Amino acid sequence: MESNDSLFLPEQARIIGERELTSNTKLFDLNFENGKELNHEPGQFVELSIAGIGEAPISVTSSPTRGTPSFELCVRAVGNVTNALHRMNVGETVGIRGPFGTGFPAEELKGHDLLFIAGGLGIAPLRSLINYVLDNRDDYNEINILYGCKKPCEQMFEDEVSNWARRQDIYHEATVDYCPDEVCWEGNVGVITELIPGVDIDLDETYAVVCGPPVMYKFVLQELEKKELPHDQIYLSLERRMKCGIGECGHCQINGAEEELYACQDGPVFNYERIKGFEEAI
Amino acid sequence: MKAIGKAEFSNFVDELIADDPREVIGVQAKSNKFAFDPLKSAEDLRLDYDVTILPPKKYFMPQRETLVKYNTNEGEMTAVNEVIPRIIFGIHPYDLIAIQQMDKVFEETHSDENYLAKRRESVLVGVNMKNASEWSFAHTMGTATTDSGYDLMLTDIGDKYAVEIGSVKGSELLEEAKSQLDDVGMEEIEKVREFKEELPDKFRDDPEFDPFELPRLLSEYYGKDGFWEENAEDCLSCGTCNLVCPTCYCFDVKDVNDITLTEGERLRTWDGCMLEAFAQVAGDENFREEKAARYRHRYMRKGRYMYNKFGDIACVGCGRCSEQCVPDIADPVDVFNQMKEGTNGI
Known part of the structure; x- marks a missing residue:
């Protein structure tokens, strides 16, 4: 029926x-x-x-x-x-x-410095917040955008990226893991974590917002740890298998020592302080 | 409480099979095991069974269920809910408790009508356990008896069944057997009490844990070096323990086209967290690649996740996973006992 x-x-x-x-x-x-x-x-x-x-x-x-x-x-x-x-x-x-799902806490981030760290396709979810923030530019303080790809031809949203580079009110750095000899590339060559030391982080004010391939998180978090950025000032968007999107099908569960989370409802955006004890999260 | 003679009860079931528009389901012998299947005759009904191969969950959450029908040319999609009204005879208390847990999952999350409508249109006739599987530890889990979850509950008291009425649906069903019902006296009530008193002796006596310790024990053992690896070492990742579990409800959603490739159905099918691809995404990233992680995940679901979310321990002690596991590593009693013993040792 x-x-x-x-x-x-x-x-x-x-x-x-x-x-x-x-x-x-x-x-x-x-x-x-x-x-x-x-x-x-x-x-x-x-x-x-x-x-x-x-x-x-x-x-x-x-x-x-x-x-x-x-x-x-x-x-x-x-x-x-x-x-x-x-x-x-x-x-x-x-x-x-x-x-x-639960997205980025755009309200909570207001008035703060933002550090976007995007790896590869991770730019896709971050772009929704980046453009939201740029359209409400006065509500946010300093904006830093780090964007890494495997090679120059994999960089996406070129017009928007070049706009970030032009704007005086954005600190932007791009990197590629490698650049073929015949390709002209003005950005950094190396992994995205190399760009983090160059960012001016205010430990009271800066919130990092991170999205990239699963392998990237561990290294980015290590680098942010060196900067001593408090864990509750880091947001991560995580990928999982999902078949329903509404907390039923069971696929996106992330187990931790004390409790468990559903990426489709509790996430996909998680505060790092919340999930750092979850062995299956990162 | 009422009572009905066994011969009259058989007549009642046969009349339902013949006259009631609903499908009549009952536990029947299936080679050397038992299964819930449509009844052709009351004489096939085996209310003395120990355990069925699959739990009755298949009637509310079928192995394959159409959610949406589509036409690929027009892109048109239609929601579907195939509900077959049923009267189901012979559900043991642990399975009734499992169904109540499933009800919470599908009610409290998002009112999933594909499940709930099937539940509403079903009458559940329970039966107290005359026999128990050698693997069952329902008594330990507190699921050997139940005061709720049934529309009618039968207890075998010799030449009669004692009948407890659990709902309006149950009393309506019983209307049809009204003339054959006997009032009960002290004798019948005493027999039911004795039946329940003798129940604990039917179950294995090796469980050493208390069910409500499980969330805490699981948290202690979550990160225990080697524990899950050792227990999962022989796991074949076949997912049988998931398939036979009355509280496993994780599902896959997939499209199946007919031979013309223009019409098709989006199906909800049973999935299993022990299968290797359960947490795998495109690009071959697998968030629970190791079988030990999957094995642990299953225990976390049964003993902690459902408790945290709904207050239920989602193992009802039916023993199906223990019995069906080919390498014999799925027995929850074994794993829970290890935890209990290890914790005592600390």
């Missing part, structure tokens, strides 16, 4: 824009067919579904301050759903459930 109160029925959203960011990553601009707004907070995610392929959790990369009612997803083609999405064209529709 048909059901009117399903938790699993996606709403239809149309692809209204599509832009290649790297050889395997695209930016999709989406609009709900029924005209409603996503009403997300920076750092939240949606379950993106393509009928016949399946669902996958994808963080929203656009800021709620920009481009509404449409919203943007930055998607790398690495799995079934993401590869299928890459084969789709402007005008086609996908399913969306959400937004889900």
